[in-house]
Amino acid sequence: MSPSDIAYTPILPEGWPRPRGFSHAVVATGTRSVRIAGQLGREPGQASIPADADAGAQWRIALSNLVTVLKSAGGEPQHLVALRAYVTDIAEFNAAGAAVGAAWGATLGRHFPAMTLVQVSALIDANAKVEIEGEAILP
Numbered sequence: 306m307s308p309s310d311i312a313y314t315p316i317l318p319e320g321w322p323r324p325r326g327f328s329h330a331v332v333a334t335g336t337r338s339v340r341i342a343g344q345l346g347r348e349p350g351q352a353s354i355p356a357d358a359d360a361g362a363q364w365r366i367a368l369s370n371l372v373t374v375l376k377s378a379g380g381e382p383q384h385l386v387a388l389r390a391y392v393t394d395i396a397e398f399n400a401a402g403a404a405v406g407a408a409w410g411a412t413l414g415r416h417f418p419a420m421t422l423v424q425v426s427a428l429i430d431a432n433a434k435v436e437i438e439g440e441a442i443l444p
Contacts, residue, residue, distance in 0.1 A: 327420035333386040335442035343436040344370035354432040361404025363435040384441040
């Protein structure tokens with residue numbers, strides 16, 4: 306199974322500037338779809354997120370967890386067509402931009418699926434600052 310076995314076309318409406326770090330939409334074709342439940346910034350087997358875990362570290366772990374689940378389903382990061390991220394503090398997320406970018410590069414490289422990022426009042430773990438869910442189309 307290879308990323309080249311799917312058709313993945315990012316959509317950029319005429320006259321719109323290219324977005325930074327995501328695509329407005331993605332047209333993908335393949336044979337199987339995978340919906341990945343929200344992944345927290347908690348290491349597998351960890352009972353809860355440490356109180357001192359910052360947004361950048363939680364982003365890295367959550368994104369890594371999402372890719373681990375995707376790979377367990379037979380996919381690769383290039384098969385992701387959509388991500389939805391929930392953060393409890395947009396300002397803290399923005400301040401963690403360098404860590405978020407480094408985690409993205411290490412996990413997804415230069416692949417930018419369609420994405421939504423919203424602030425929420427709380428997540429299931431009292432110390433959670435990030436939750437990321439995704440969708441992938443596999444060949």
